[in-house]
Structures are given as C-alpha cells and as structure tokens.
Amino acid sequence: xxxxxxxxxxxxxxxxxxxxxxxxxxxxxxxxxxxxxxxxxxxxxxxxxxxxxxxxxxxxxxxxxxxxxxxxxxxxxxxxxxxxxxxxxxxxxxxxxxxxxxxxxxxxxxxxxxxxxxxxxxxxxxxxxxxxxxxxxxxxxxxxxxxxxxxxxxxxxxxxxxxxxxxxxxxxxxxxxxxxxxxxxxxxxxxxxxxxxxxxxxxxxxxxxxxxxxxxxxxxxxxxxxxxxxxxxxxxxxxxxxxxxxxxxxxxxxxxxxxxxxxxxxxxxxxxxxxxxxxxxxxxxxxxxxxxxxxxxxxxxxxxxxxxxx
Amino acid sequence: xxxxxxxxxxxxxxxxxxxxxxxxxxxxxxxxxxxxxxxxxxxxxxxxxxxxxxxxxxxxxxxxxxxxxxxxxxxxxxxxxxxxxxxxxxxxxxxxxxxxxxxxxxxxxxxxxxxxxxxxxxxxxxxxxxxxxxxxxxxxxxxxxxxxxxxxxxxxxxxxxxxxxxxxxxxxxxxxxxxxxxxxxxxxxxxxxxxxxxxxxxxxxxxxxxxxxxxxxxxxxxxxxxxxxxxxxxxxxxxxxxxxxxxxxxxxxxxxxxxxxxxxxxxxxxxxxxxxxxxxxxxxxxxxxxxxxxxxxxxxxxxxxxxxxxxxxxxxxxxxxxxxxxxxxxxxxxxxxxxxxxxxxxxxxxxxxxxxxxxxxxxxxxxxxxxxxxxxxxxxxxxxxxxxxxxxxxxxxxxxxxxxxxxxxxxxxxxxxxxxxxxx
Numbered sequence: 001x002x003x004x005x006x007x008x009x010x011x012x013x014x015x016x017x018x019x020x021x022x023x024x025x026x027x028x029x030x031x032x033x034x035x036x037x038x039x040x041x042x043x044x045x046x047x048x049x050x051x052x053x054x055x056x057x058x059x060x061x062x063x064x065x066x067x068x069x070x071x072x073x074x075x076x077x078x079x080x081x082x083x084x085x086x087x088x089x090x091x092x093x094x095x096x097x098x099x100x101x102x103x104x105x106x107x108x109x110x111x112x113x114x115x116x117x118x119x120x121x122x123x124x125x126x127x128x129x130x131x132x133x134x135x136x137x138x139x140x141x142x143x144x145x146x147x148x149x150x151x152x153x154x155x156x157x158x159x160x161x162x163x164x165x166x167x168x169x170x171x172x173x174x175x176x177x178x179x180x181x182x183x184x185x186x187x188x189x190x191x192x193x194x195x196x197x198x199x200x201x202x203x204x205x206x207x208x209x210x211x212x213x214x215x216x217x218x219x220x221x222x223x224x225x226x227x228x229x230x231x232x233x234x235x236x237x238x239x240x241x242x243x244x245x246x247x248x249x250x251x252x253x254x255x256x257x258x259x260x261x262x263x264x265x266x267x268x269x270x271x272x273x274x275x276x277x278x279x280x281x282x283x284x285x286x287x288x289x290x291x292x293x294x295x296x297x298x299x300x301x302x303x304x305x306x307x308x309x310x
Numbered sequence: 311x312x313x314x315x316x317x318x319x320x321x322x323x324x325x326x327x328x329x330x331x332x333x334x335x336x337x338x339x340x341x342x343x344x345x346x347x348x349x350x351x352x353x354x355x356x357x358x359x360x361x362x363x364x365x366x367x368x369x370x371x372x373x374x375x376x377x378x379x380x381x382x383x384x385x386x387x388x389x390x391x392x393x394x395x396x397x398x399x400x401x402x403x404x405x406x407x408x409x410x411x412x413x414x415x416x417x418x419x420x421x422x423x424x425x426x427x428x429x430x431x432x433x434x435x436x437x438x439x440x441x442x443x444x445x446x447x448x449x450x451x452x453x454x455x456x457x458x459x460x461x462x463x464x465x466x467x468x469x470x471x472x473x474x475x476x477x478x479x480x481x482x483x484x485x486x487x488x489x490x491x492x493x494x495x496x497x498x499x500x501x502x503x504x505x506x507x508x509x510x511x512x513x514x515x516x517x518x519x520x521x522x523x524x525x526x527x528x529x530x531x532x533x534x535x536x537x538x539x540x541x542x543x544x545x546x547x548x549x550x551x552x553x554x555x556x557x558x559x560x561x562x563x564x565x566x567x568x569x570x571x572x573x574x575x576x577x578x579x580x581x582x583x584x585x586x587x588x589x590x591x592x593x594x595x596x597x598x599x600x601x602x603x604x605x606x607x608x609x610x611x612x613x614x615x616x617x618x619x620x621x622x623x624x625x626x627x628x629x630x631x632x633x634x635x636x637x638x639x640x641x642x643x644x645x646x647x648x649x650x651x652x653x654x655x656x657x658x659x660x661x662x663x664x665x666x667x668x669x670x671x672x673x674x675x676x677x678x679x680x681x682x683x684x685x686x687x688x689x690x691x692x693x694x695x696x697x698x699x700x701x702x703x704x705x706x707x708x709x710x711x712x713x714x715x716x717x718x719x720x721x722x723x724x725x726x727x728x729x730x731x732x733x734x
C-alpha cells in the first residue's frame with residue numbers, strides 16, 4: 001500500500017513537472033492579476049496590448065467573501081503586477097500572495113499595487129468600532145471604484161506599478177492612461193447630465209456600497225436594507241425603511257447588485273411604490289457592462305429609469 | 311458646514327472690502343482713500359486675517375477634497391502617488407491581533423461519552439500575525455483550552471520566508487504539518503463541528519502538528535495548472551488534545567513518537583471558469599509511539615484527497631470533498647497492522663448567511679484491528695457576521711459497543727480582530 005501511494009505522489013510530481021518543462025514559453029506580455037473585474041478593466045485600458053490581465057473575483061461575486069482557488073496561486077506566481085483593492089476588502093489576496101512565493105509582487109515589492117492609495121475615503125470610522133457596528137472596515141468604505149472619477153486615482157496607481165515593472169514602456173502606458181482619462185471626462189459629462197434632474201433624490205441599497213457614487217452625482221443614500229454592514233435585514237428595520245420612504249416627497253429608488261437577495265427590496269417596493277432596479281456593482285455584473293464605462297452606463301441608466309418611473 | 315460658513319464670511323468680508331474700494335474708486339475727489347474710519351478698517355483687517363488662518367487650519371484638518379466636477383479636458387493627469395506600494399489601509403505598524411473563541415454543546419445518547427450533555431469552552435485562540443522583514447512573515451497562534459494540561463500553549467508559531475527563490479517558501483517553527491487537505495485548517499475554519507472520524511483516529515484529534523521545517527515549492531507549470539510540493543521534517547508533538555471518549559472509541563492519531571517527515575503534492579485545475587478540481591496526495595513517516603503496549607516500531611500515513619468547488623453568484627458555493635487515509639505500523643512483536651478510513655463531505659452555501667452540509671465518516675482504529683466506526687451528519691451553519699457564527703450538527707452513527715448512537719452538537723464561534731490563514 002505504501003509503495004502504491006509513493007508511486008502516486010511521484011507520478012503526480014513527474015506529470016506536473018513535465019507540464020512545466022515541456023510547456024510553451026511564456027508570452028512576453030506583462031502579466032497582471034487584479035483582485036476585481038473593475039481593477040482588471042482599468043489595468044487593461046492602461047496596459048493596452050502589452051499586458052494580459054486576469055481577475056481573481058468574477059463578476060457578480062461578493063468581494064467580501066471570495067474563496068481563493070489554488071489555480072489563482074499559480075497565476076500570481078507568474079504575475080509581474082498584482083493590483084489589490086485595499087482598505088481591507090480583499091484580505092483574501094494575502095493568502096494567495098503568501099502561497100505564491102513571488103517576491104516581486106508581495107507587499108512592498110515593485111509589482112504590488114494597492115489601488116486605494118490616494119483615494120479620498122468616505123465613512124472612515126470616527127469612533128470605536130466593534131462587532132456591534134457590523135462588518136465595518138476600519139479604513140473606511142472600500143467600494144471606492146463606484147465613484148467613476150476615482151478611476152483617475154486607480155489608473156494612476158496602476159500606471160505607477162506598470163512603470164516600475166516595465167520602465168521602457170512608460171510612454172506607452174502614459175499615453176493609454178491619458179486616453180482613458182479623456183474618455184472618463186467625456187463619459188462623466190454624459191452621466192452627470194443624465195442624473196442632473198435627480199440631484200438630491202434618494203436611493204436605498206441592500207449593502208452600504210454606494211456612498212461614493214451618491215456623493216459624486218449629488219444623490220443621497222436614504223438607508224440600507226442591511227441594518228448594519230453585513231448584518232441581514234430584520235423585520236423592524238424593513239418597517240422603519242418603509243416609513244422613511246413613505247415620508248419622502250421625491251421618488252426613491254431601491255437599487256443594488258443582482259447577487260443580493262431581492263426579497264426585502266421587493267417587499268419595500270410593493271409597500272411604498274418605490275421603484276426597484278437591479279444595477280451592476282462591478283464590470284461584467286450585467287449583460288453589456290463589460291468595461292468600466294459601460295458599467296456606469298448601466299448604473300446611470302438603471303437609476304434614471306427608476307427615478308423617472310412615476 | 312463650519313468651513314462653508316467661514317468661507318462665506320471671508321467672501322462677505324472680501325466683497326465688503328471690494329465694495330469699499332469701489333466706493334472709494336468711484337469717489338472722484340480721491341481714489342486712494344476710504345471713508346471708513348481707520349479703527350474700523352484695522353478691526354476688519356484683523357478679523358479677515360484671523361478667519362483666513364482658521365480656514366487654512368480647517369482645510370488641513372479636513373484633508374484634500376475630491377473635485378466636485380470632472381476635470382476639464384487637457385488638464386494635467388492626476389499625479390501618481392508615490393510610493394504606490396504603501397497601502398491606503400493597513401498603514402499602522404501594529405501586527406494583526408485577533409482572538410477566536412469556540413464553545414461547543416453536545417447531547418449524546420452514548421452514556422460512555424464523558425463530554426455528553428454539556429456545554430464547554432473548547433478553545434480560545436489568540437493570533438498575532440505580521441511581517442518582520444520584507445518577505446518574512448510571522449504567525450503565532452496561542453491556544454488556551456480547559457481540556458489541555460497547559461493553560462496556554464503555542465498551537466502554531468512559525469516564520470515563513472516567502473519567495474526564497476521563485477515559487478519556494480520555507481516555514482520554520484511549530485505548525486500544523488502539510489498532510490491531507492484540511493490538516494492545516496484551524497478548527498474554527500472547518501465546515502463541521504468535529505474533525506472527521508478518520509482524521510481523529512488516524513491523524514490527530516486537533517490535527518498533526520510538529521516542530522521543524524517545511525519547504526513548499528510551486529512547480530513551474532504553465533496554463534492554469536497548480537501543483538505544489540510540500541516537504542517537511544519534524545519533531546513530534548504527541549497525540550494532542552485528550553478525547554472525551556474511551557480509548558476504544560477514539561484512535562491515537564498518527565502517534566509519532568519523535569521525528570517524522572512529511573510530503574504532500576497538491577494539484578488543482580480550474581475545470582470551468584467558476585469551478586475548480588483539486589487532487590492531493592500525502593505521505594508521512596516516522597518512529598511510532600507506544601500502541602497496545604508495544605513501542606519501537608515505525609508508522610506511516612498515506613492520504614489521498616479530491617475536492618471539487620463550484621462558485622455561483624454572490625457568495626453561493628458548492629463544495630464536494632473526499633479524503634482517504636491509510637495508517638500502517640510495523641513493530642518487531644506483532645509484525646504490523648494497517649488501519650484505514652475515509653470521509654465524504656458536501657457543503658452548499660446559498661447566501662453568506664447560511665450553509666448546509668452532509669458528512670459521511672468511516673474509520674478503523676489503529677489500536678483495535680477489525681473494529682470500525684461510521685457516522686452520517688447533517689450540518690447547518692448560520693453566519694451572523696464575519697465575526698460570529700453558530701453551527702448545529704446532528705449525527706447518527708455506530709461505534710464499538712453502541713451500534714446506533716445519536717449526537718447533537720451546538721457550536722458557537724466568535725472572534726475579534728483581523729485574522730488570516732493560509733490558503734484553505
């Protein structure tokens with residue numbers, strides 16, 4: 001029996017090594033592994049055709065609870081650049097980075113990018129937080145990519161990382177980023193124009209992921225279906241939200257990603273007449289929302305549809 | 311709000327000043343003088359300077375504000391923050407410090423079980439984790455358990471040298487060794503209340519731990535194939551936590567007397583974009599501890615594990631896992647004996663708040679050849695938050711002396727502080 005299993009181990013090792021030895025040489029493109037589809041798309045736009053980009057999280061996955069997969073370790077081991085969300089949202093990246101044994105992309109290495117550096121953070125706790133506060137992030141609300149203008153900071157961080165790992169391509173990356181910024185400014189005008197009639201209007205979300213978006217477009221978050229971040233809705237909290245929405249004179253839209261339970265949202269909508277719309281919160285989260293710009297097209301159009309419903 | 315008021319005040323004062331100047335300019339008699347009394351003007355000037363100072367202080371306190379409107383086309387791109395490698399979070403020099411506590415309540419129909427019909431604090435685990443040098447990470451897990459002889463002991467305490475060379479990590483210290491799919495997973499991270507019977511009987515009640523070195527090498531594969539080889543050399547840690555069960559109902563675990571070595575090959579492949587298939591094989595060998603009054607032999611453990619995980623939207627996930635263990639012991643007196651066992655486990659997590667699992671166990675006893683036990687368990691976990699969950703596990707099984715026992719477990723786990731583990 002012992003010999004049989006020794007043979008199994010040896011055979012598997014030989015097969016795995018063989019796969020490496022006889023495999024085709026690696027592509028010359030700079031290999032980027034991003035924590036989320038949103039960061040991956042911005043990296044793709046800045047890196048252009050000189051990078052290959054992979055996202056650990058898939059569209060419509062809850063970024064708070066990603067289970068890293070062993071095959072992700074292999075990708076990070078071969079990566080030239082790793083882009084993390086930061087603000088303690090993607091602590092699961094640490095398990096992958098530690099396992100991969102790739103010193104270039106570990107924290108502090110030239111290929112490590114924390115995309116949150118330089119972000120003006122919202123909801124930074126100003127008092128002691130405990131478990132009674134729910135799943136609060138100590139460095140502030142981590143859903144910063146939902147302010148499209150934060151794409152400027154995110155792309156700047158990625159550009160910095162790309163310049164460190166491939167200085168000879170610096171001009172090319174800079175040019176791509178400038179094109180990205182130009183597109184972003186143009187799109188911002190479009191989105192702001194669409195949402196300008198609804199300045200001051202209120203939204204209700206399942207999870208507290210939208211303060212950056214609301215602030216950028218002069219919307220207000222009336223409340224969340226989760227009474228506290230990460231805590232499932234209670235009947236009393238839902239009743240309280242219903243009363244708040246009923247007291248509003250302007251239309252209120254209930255909106256969040258498809259992967260959250262819509263049971264409470266539909267109940268609230270039915271009791272108040274508020275419109276419930278499903279909006280993607282990450283690139284790939286809806287059909288056609290396949291890049292950073294079409295993501296916000298979907299979000300903005302969804303909200304406009306909701307606000308103009310009555 | 312205060313800042314806005316101050317800015318408004320400044321503007322009013324400025325506009326007032328400009329108005330006075332304009333009034334003065336409009337005066338054809340003398341455009342260099344004012345009709346405001348000097349004392350009043352000096353007071354206004356002092357007030358303005360005071361307001362400006364206060365405004366600057368408030369601006370510093372509030373920090374930089376994002377642009378309220380998009381930057382005009384052609385404006386300078388946002389400067390790259392330097393150095394980018396420093397995080398927007400985790401900026402403090404403190405290590406990650408956390409405490410995880412577990413309590414279990416058990417109802418059992420087997421009257422021989424000393425732990426039945428009680429609620430007990432199982433373990434409080436204090437973790438201190440952080441980097442001590444670039445690419446050198448330190449992890450220490452101090453376990454405090456009423457069931458242990460010592461009030462507190464280092465369950466694990468090790469340094470990991472990350473990326474010694476490409477794909478190579480080296481861990482030094484005391485840790486749960488790389489054997490089997492879940493041996494390095496701490497109890498509070500498992501998806502069931504007790505470790506599967508085969509692991510308890512043939513590997514160890516609290517897993518197989520040792521003091522020594524372990525090298526992990528990521529084999530240079532391409533594509534999506536993951537292949538890692540772990541090899542360790544250890545000094546034994548004994549059988550670990552004392553079981554509530556009589557000897558005949560709980561195996562001695564790996565029961566290495568002193569030195570032992572381990573090897574594990576772990577491979578994984580994403581069979582679909584949202585699904586992963588893992589295959590692992592493990593081997594451990596060392597001097598055997600005393601078994602049935604005989605000592606001085608050698609013990610060998612071999613293991614084979616297969617895991618399939620499929621991820622859906624949000625937090626939904628299906629996990630299917632099977633693991634088989636073979637333990638063989640040779641000695642000069644009896645020649646040798648082999649004990650085997652396996653478990654099959656399935657877990658479905660529909661939302662982040664709840665999951666449902668089924669566990670089937672079958673295991674022999676190294677100390678009692680020919681005897682075996684089996685059990686089937688239904689497991690429901692309610693995840694209240696990232697820091698607190700409650701698990702209910704109902705088991706029906708048979709073991710020597712009781713071919714139809716029932717158990718009901720309640721398992722509370724709560725924790726505080728940032729707590730991370732290796733890939734699980």
